[in-house]
Structures are given as structure tokens and as C-alpha cells.
Amino acid sequence: MELICPICNAMVAYLFKCPTCGNQMENAGAIQDFFDDYSTYLPMSITQRIDDAAYDQCVHVFHCNQCNHDKRISIDKVTI
Numbered sequence: 380m381e382l383i384c385p386i387c388n389a390m391v392a393y394l395f396k397c398p399t400c401g402n403q404m405e406n407a408g409a410i411q412d413f414f415d416d417y418s419t420y421l422p423m424s425i426t427q428r429i430d431d432a433a434y435d436q437c438v439h440v441f442h443c444n445q446c447n448h449d450k451r452i453s454i455d456k457v458t459i
């Protein structure tokens with residue numbers, strides 16, 4: 380058995396509406412990918428507390444192209 384994130388593995392697509400403007404937000408990727416490659420470009424609101432993420436959750440960043448709102452969503456990993 381293995382714990383995997385269903386979004387990272389393209390098993391499901393999550394759709395979220397932007398809480399600010401109602402536009403559909405895009406999955407910008409898992410936060411650990413951001414942290415590896417782009418951490419210097421991210422605001423503190425995204426990079427802070429990454430260590431608090433539960434081991435059985437994958438935190439994704441959803442981005443609204445319309446108003447540039449970013450939202451973090453904790454995705455429960457599933458066992459396969």
C-alpha cells in the first residue's frame with residue numbers, strides 16, 4: 380500500500396471557484412514543487428507553515444488568473 384495524491388497522479392481534477400471573484404481557479408501545482416523551484420518568488424503566506432502539512436495530505440496551490448488570488452488546498456492522499 381502506498382499513499383499518493385490523486386491530483387499529482389492525475390486521478391481526479393479538482394475545480395475551485397475563486398472566493399474573491401468567482402472565476403474558476405487553476406491548479407498551479409503541489410506546494411512542494413513550488414517550494415523546490417520557486418520558493419524565492421513566493422510570498423510568505425504560501426511558503427510559511429509548509430512544515431505543518433500532514434504527511435497524508437498534499438497541499439496544492441490554486442490560482443485565479445482573473446484577480447491573481449492564490450489559495451492553498453489540502454488534498455487527502457489515497458492509498459493504492
Ligand SMILES: [Zn+2]
Pocket residue numbers: 384385386387388409437438439454
Ligand atoms: Zn498533490
Ligand SMILES: [Zn+2]
Pocket residue numbers: 397398399400401402443444445446447448
Ligand atoms: Zn479571482
